[in-house]
Amino acid sequence: MLSEKSTATVRATLPAVGAAIGTITERFYDRLFAAHPELLRDLFNRGNQAAGLQKQALAGSIAAFATYLVARPDDRPDVMLGRIAHKHASLGVTAEQYKVVHQHLFAAIVEVLGEAVTAEVAEAWDEVYWLMANALIAIEARLYAEQGVLAGDVWREWTVAGRTEETADCATFRLRPADGAPAPAFKPGQYVSVQVELADGARQIRQYSLSSAPGGELRSITVKRVGGEPEGEVSGHLHAHLREGDLLRVSAPYGDLVLDGGDAPLLLASAGIGCTPMLSMLEQLAATGHRSPVTVVHADRSPAEHPLRDDHAALTAKLPDAAAHFWYESPEPGHPAARTGLVDLRSLPVPSGTRAYLCGPLPFMRAVRTQLLAKGVAAADIHYEVFGPDLWLAQA
Secondary structure, three states: OOOHHHHHHHHHHHHHHHHHHHHHHHHHHHHHHHHOHHHHHHOOOHHHHHHOHHHHHHHHHHHHHHHHHHHOOOOOOHHHHHHHHHHHHHHOOOHHHHHHHHHHHHHHHHHHHHHHOOHHHHHHHHHHHHHHHHHHHHHHHHHHHHOOOOOOOOEEEEEEEEEEEEEOOEEEEEEEEOOOOOOOOOOOOOEEEEEEEOOOOOEEEEEEEEOOOOOOOOEEEEEEOOOOOOOOHHHHHHHHHOOOOOEEEEEOOEOOOOOOOOOOOEEEEEEHHHHHHHHHHHHHHHHHOOOOOEEEEEEEOOHHHOOOHHHHHHHHHOOOOEEEEEEEOOOOOOOOHHHEOOOOHHHOOOOOOOEEEEEOOHHHHHHHHHHHHHOOOOHHHEEEEOOOOOHHHHHO
16 A cells, blocks of 8 residues: 555655654644644634644544554555544535645755654655555545535535433433435434634634434434533533524534444443433444343443433343443442442443443543453444544544
8 A cells, every 4th residue: 555665765764854843843833733724723623623622633643554554555544534434524624625634744854853754754755644644535525425415515404402410410402404405314323524614713622422312303413512612612512502492503414423234242431421322322222223232331420410310220221131331420329339439331231242332431431441451342342432533543
């Protein structure tokens, strides 16, 4: 996949580029937003930019992709590319934007590395970039086609059909297409992007998992209000302003954390608002009559802060061979001591052949994955979703 000549050059320069990749991505974003301020205003998450999270994720993906190509030049990391492509498709990213990224990324590389970027080095890393970019463009084209939309044209107006306060800082919004057309199909575990216009005119975008079953004319998202600006500016806007009858700009559904077909035993582990894709999965399992064992694991600060807690338990109870295990840091009186504090799977039976799905904060998912590996679950059978930039990849 990567030419022999470029493989040798990338292998030789990867340590230097890897050591400087954080600085390179920082300069890249500075250049990109100076030339195209509308991208920060209307496409990129300003909260992630302010916290440096998007820079870490980009640096991690570039380094991981280059390392993979050097180790396996005739292959490509499709799982990583697929996850990125789904995020891009939900934002309406187009092929033309990769040219803009290329321009400013390579200018940043030259600025940071200077004379070390010879013509040969530039050619090799250019090949790396376009291998990654063209792979993403192809996957995103397929994702757009599957939704029956033109590239980038993922947005529709939806009407808020109802709102429910789940906890002090979580609200569920039930949505229907404003044009009266059928709601697009989705797979349990997928998410949509939501775009809102804020007080300063910016049209910021965030992703939220669909928490309802795939069938029916309504779609539901459960939004946790995040404190602070700009991190919580979209969730805060939704909580403060979105009411029944209002219109909301929502993308087509995307996401690669979806239930595989088959009857394998399942483990659905979540923490906090990460329970939302698990509820959609549980509804689908109940609707399709799944009969193999299902282990439901959830961690939260307290029962009062557990979003959709009653639904989480009730949907688990609908399955013939399922059990829910909830861990709370501050439980109610009478809650089992073994389920107090952080999740500990040592006492839970995990059947052979289990497929696991994880969603929640990165430390939680790392801990659960480690415990599942220790219990014999294959790494390939542990799937995860990250809200926001994939820092798991960046830290790998």
